[in-house]
Structure formats: structure tokens, C-alpha cells
Amino acid sequence: MLATPSVARAGVDDLDESARIAAETANGQSPADPRAACLIAARDAEAANHLPHGLLVSIALAESGLHANALNIGGRSYYPETKAEARRLLANGRRTGQSLMAGCVQVNARVHARSSDWPLDPRTATMWAAAKLRRHYEQTGNWEKAIRRWNGGSPRVATTLVCRVRAKLDVVAPDENVLDNAACGGFSIARVRRDGAALLELAEAADR
Template identity: 30%
Template sequence: MKRIIALAFCLLAPIGGAEAAEPPPALVKAIARQESGLNPLAVNVAGKSYYPATREEAERIIREAIASGKSFDVGKMQINSWWMERFAIDPLSLLDPDVNEAWGKWILAEEIARHGLSWQAVGKYHSPDPERGRQYAWLVYRHYAGQRASSVQKEAGRAQQKTGRQNIPDSGGVRRNPGVSPQGRVVTFDLQQTGMPGNSRTEP
């Protein structure tokens, strides 16, 4: 029960800082990892994922989805066909990772404008349904936390190399599994180092 309460608090709390014009890069990357594993050719048709080896194959899958009238998602940020119809986006253009990421950032920024820079906004990127959004935000959070832990470990390794203390065990550092929150405890991070605003704020 304590874990559920802590998790709910974590996912509803602000990610950190004041609202930004552009979503933090570390958060965008965490979402892309969850959506496609950073695969620019990933396509999902009506819930079934495809990872084509070539762009030509990805284009074929997209055309078949359009012809069948099915909902589909494209690229590393998995932009849904609903957005394509609403803004007249060429589906094939979304196989370009830069174009895809630009639309993903825009969609995420829209949710951040509504809900603040929070895990609730991340959940809304995926679904308007609160429960599905919470589940999704937790998955993204794990990627985000893993990235942060990896960054800390790399920095510690570089620092040890500079001081010549590689063989001396340190007395601190990250001990928990990356991205896994201990029971009853909310994990926080120094968000300034990942490009997120550092001043805390409350969710509107």
C-alpha cells in the first residue's frame, strides 16, 4: 500500500522547474525509448508493433494501414494517425527521425502547457485515460531514471580515472537498480544536470 501511495505521488508530482518552451531532452529521449526503443522505422498498426529493416518496408506497412483504415503510429516518437489527419501530416515524412521528434516534442509541449512539467503530462502524451496514462508515465519514468543513473555512473567513472582511484571502493553513489523505486520511497534527481529546470514548482 505504501508503494502505491508513493508511486501515485511520484507520477503526479512535477518533474521539476518552471514550464519550458521545449520539453527537456532527457524526457524526450525517455519517451522515445518507451515508444520505439529509439527505432526511427518503428510502426504500430492497431496495437501490433513492426520493426522494418528498411524504410521501403516501413512505407509499405504504413500504406497498408491507411488502405485498411486502421489506427497506426509511426517512428521513434510513435506519432498517431489521429495527429496526421488533424494537421495534414504526411505519414511517410514521420519516418525521418528529426521530423518525427519535432512533432513528438510539439505534442508533449501541448500537454505540458495544460498540466505543467509533470508525469501527468507525460501520461497524457500517451492516452487521455488517467489509468493508462499513469501506467505509461511509470514506464517512461523508469527509462528516465535509468538514463540519470547511467549518467551519474559515467561521471563517477571519469572522476575516478582523473584521480587514479579506480581500485578504491567509494562510500556513496547509486546503489539501487536504475529506474526502480524502493518501497515507500519517492526517488528524486538533480534535474538541472539533465536539462530540466531546477526550481521546484507545484502542479496547477
């Protein structure tokens, strides 16, 4: 989830950037299964943008449950199995005026994709997200701060995401320590870790 202070300018710039990324990744084929598609795209984007091993996969786990077609419309989650159904729900969501998050990394479609369904393309969405995270890291020198900027919400909401990502990272890349210093006291790390393991297993099984 990414919020920006200048919605109009961000919407134009992000649409241009997403179009460029889509053109660069057009030859890539995403698997039909939305879980496998999200997992593979996140891993590829991680490597292409030199992110810590497992970080973007963990973010996708926290944001969408590793599901390329995931939508959150006005606080209600949807996990359509087909891209066509996801596009239909996205179009309907635009007409409601409610909050609208879409795709593998839950892009804020009202801000960054007001007239496009590019967040539902896992390769485009994850490359866009990875580039954003890399820039945030280069500006802050800290991956926790980069994730907080990525979230763009209140400090409390951003802390929840950081701790969810940390729990997922324990499953995806147990030896990775970039979020070890995150203050997650009282957060249900064990439960989120178990959920992450189950969802990762589903995505990996679909990729076989």
C-alpha cells in the same frame, strides 16, 4: 501517442505544423540506422525545446524502443530496417482501417498524418513531439501531466506510459527527478529499466 477530441481540425493543424518543422530541419541528415536516427533526433529535439534531460529519449524508448521506423498496426508491432519497407507497411496499414502508430515517438498516423508519412522522419517527428510536450507542460506546470496529455488515453493507459517513461529515465538520465513522484506501485520498474538499458545500448552502438 496523442489523441485529440477534434480529429479533423487536429489533422489539418498537425500536418501544417509538421510541414513547417520538416522545412526547418531539412538540412539535418539522419543516420541510416533507425535506432541511431531516433536517438540523435530525440536528443536534438529535447535540447531545442528545453525539455528535461533525457525525457524525450525515454519517451521514445517507451513508445518505439528507439526505432525510427517502428510501426504498430492494429496492436501488432513491426520494426522494419529500411524506410522504404516502413512506408510500404504504413500504406498497407492505412487500408486496413486498424489503429496505426508510426515512427520514433509513435505518432497516431490516423489522426495526425492521414495522407503523409512524416512520422517516419525522426527529426520531424521528435521536434513535433517535443513542441507538444513543451506546450502541455506550460499549460499544466507538471511533466507527469504533460506526458498524460501526450498519451491521450484512459487514466490507466496513461499511468502505464508514465511509469514506463520513468523507468527508462532512470537509465537515460539517472539524476533527473521530474517523474520521481509518479505513483508506480506494483509496476515492474526493474524489468522495464533493464529493457531500456539494452535498447539504449543498441542505439548508442549504432551511432558510433
